[in-house]
Amino acid sequence: MSEAQPSLLETFPNPHPERDYEIETICPEFTSLCPKTGQPDFGTFTITYTPGELCFELKSLKLYLQSYRNVGAFYEDVTNRILDDLVEATKPQWMTVLAEFTPRGGIRTNITVEYVSEEYMQDTGIDFGG
Numbered sequence: 191m192s193e194a195q196p197s198l199l200e201t202f203p204n205p206h207p208e209r210d211y212e213i214e215t216i217c218p219e220f221t222s223l224c225p226k227t228g229q230p231d232f233g234t235f236t237i238t239y240t241p242g243e244l245c246f247e248l249k250s251l252k253l254y255l256q257s258y259r260n261v262g263a264f265y266e267d268v269t270n271r272i273l274d275d276l277v278e279a280t281k282p283q284w285m286t287v288l289a290e291f292t293p294r295g296g297i298r299t300n301i302t303v304e305y306v307s308e309e310y311m312q313d314t315g316i317d318f319g320g
Contacts, residue, residue, distance in 0.1 A: 196275040200250035225262035239285035283310040
């Protein structure tokens with residue numbers, strides 16, 4: 191099993207940093223490996239965020255997610271790692287990653303992880319419960 195490659199992520203300047211707006215990107219072809227069985231896991235990732243100064247470039251996101259193809263990781267780990275890597279690359283105001291994995295053995299697993307910047311919480315006055 192190999193390692194994911196966060197260095198594949200590329201960014202570009204937010205064309206409208208003066209405005210809060212939401213970007214939703216749906217990635218329906220995610221694949222990684224079950225670390226116990228080595229069998230492939232399939233899922234759809236929905237990434238939603240309000241950018242700060244940077245946005246992620248879509249082709250680089252595709253290549254980054256494809257780098258998980260031979261990575262053995264539990265659902266919970268891979269979802270958190272993807273959020274951490276995207277936050278590190280883009281420094282968003284807030285971001286959620288929803289991972290919806292294909293049922294295995296009749297059980298479907300969905301995982302949602304969230305990041306909210308301190309500055310965004312202070313600016314909005316919203317308590318995100320984090």
